[in-house]
Amino acid sequence: MRWTRIRAGLLGACCLAVVGIGSSGDAVEARHQDEPPGDRALGLFMQAKLDHAKDVLEGLTTGDFTRVVRGAQALRELTEDELWRVNPNINYVRYTEEFARLADALEAEGQSQDIDGATLNFVNLTINCVNCHTFVRDERVTLVDPDALIR
Ligand code: HEC
Secondary structure (H helix, E strand, O other), X not given: XXXXXXXXXXXHHHHHHHHOOOOOHHHHHHHHOXXXXXXXXXXXXXXXXXXXXXXXXXXHXXXXXXXXXXXXXXXXXXXXXHHHOOOOOHHHHHXXXXXXXXXXXXXXXXXXXXXXXXXXXXXXHHHHHHHHHHHHHHHHHHOOOHHHHHO
């Protein structure tokens, strides 16, 4: 089941991000190489969120505001991509809007070198990541399986 794998991958990736190791691009490529091209593109696109979020964290911890601003802008731009809009559900749209708003705020705080505001918003953004992922997982669990109805 893809989500179990993604959940495990996510957990691992997040833990690694916290200790600052992070999975390399090659590892990500390898993880997706058996997937159909469409899924693979989506996986790599989604993975970019983690890369940019790590950039922001690195910028915050080293006081490199240029990195914070660049990471926030990159995160914001991802929301404009059609690959982001994989789910038409209103809750998904709301999480997306909140994500875009937080990324804009993070960019502005990076520009004005507001370390406290930017750090708080980075935490808010991370909560938004986790909430949207929980929502997407729950929705998968409650989706009706058409094959199950035929029996
Ligand atoms: C609006 C909802 C939403 C938000 C917000 C969100 N994600 Fe995701 N994320 C998804 C969806 C949908 C997938 C893909 C699920 C699938 O492959 O079926 C995904 C997949 C991923 C993956 C797995 C990629 C892979 O290798 O397959 C990572 C890593 C990830 N997201 C990181 C993040 C991070 C970090 C943030 C916050 C900075 C974030 N996401 C915010 C919806 C979201």
